[in-house]
C-alpha cells in the first residue's frame with residue numbers, strides 16, 4: 787500500500803532532524819521517495835520559528851495503526867516532547883494517506899483531516915507525485931490551487 791507521510795521540524799537543526807527521521811522511515815517503507823525540503827511559516831499555535839517541511843512516499847504492508855505506532859516511536863526516540871498544541875517541535879510525523887483507507891478513530895484518522903488545507907503538506911507532495919490524490923477528497927493539484935487562490 788502507498789503511504790504518504792509528512793514531516794515537519796522547527797527546533798534545533800531542522801534539516802538534520804528531517805534527515806534522521808527519513809533514515810528511520812527507510813527501515814519501515816520500501817521504495818521511499820523524498821520531496822525537497824521547504825521552509826514554511828508556522829500555521830496556528832503560538833509565535834514560533836519557521837518550519838522545514840517535507841513529504842515522503844513509500845510502500846508498506848503493515849496495519850495502519852502499527853505504521854502510525856512506528857512513526858510515533860520515531861518521534862519519541864528523537865526526543866519529541868508533547869507540550870502545547872501546535873507548538874514548536876523537533877519532529878512531527880503525520881500519516882497523511884495510506885492506500886485508500888478511511889479511518890476515524892481517536893488514535894488514527896485517515897486521510898489526515900487537515901492535509902487538504904495545508905500547503906506545507908500538499909506543496910512538497912505535489913513535487914514528487916503530480917497525480918497524487920486524497921481518497922474521498924480529490925486531486926492534490928486541485929486542492930493546492932484552491933488554497934492558493936483563497937489566500
Ligand SMILES: Nc1ncnc2c1ncn2[C@@H]1O[C@H](COP(=O)(O)OP(=O)(O)OP(=O)(O)O)[C@@H](O)[C@H]1O
Nearest residue numbers: 871872878879880881882892893894895896898900
Ligand atoms: N493521520 C494521523 N497521523 C498522525 N497522528 C494522528 C493521525 N490521526 C490521529 N493521530 C493522532 O494524533 C496524535 C498526534 O498528535 P500531535 O501532537 O502530533 O498533533 P499535531 O501534529 O500537533 O497536530 P495535527 O494533528 O494538527 O498535525 C497522535 O497521538 C495520533 O494518535
Ligand SMILES: Nc1nc2c(c(=O)[nH]1)N=C(CO)CN2
Nearest residue numbers: 794826827828829837872906
Ligand atoms: N508551517 C507549518 N506549520 C505547522 C506545522 C508544520 O509542520 N508546518 N505543523 C503543525 C502541527 O502539526 C502546525 N503548524
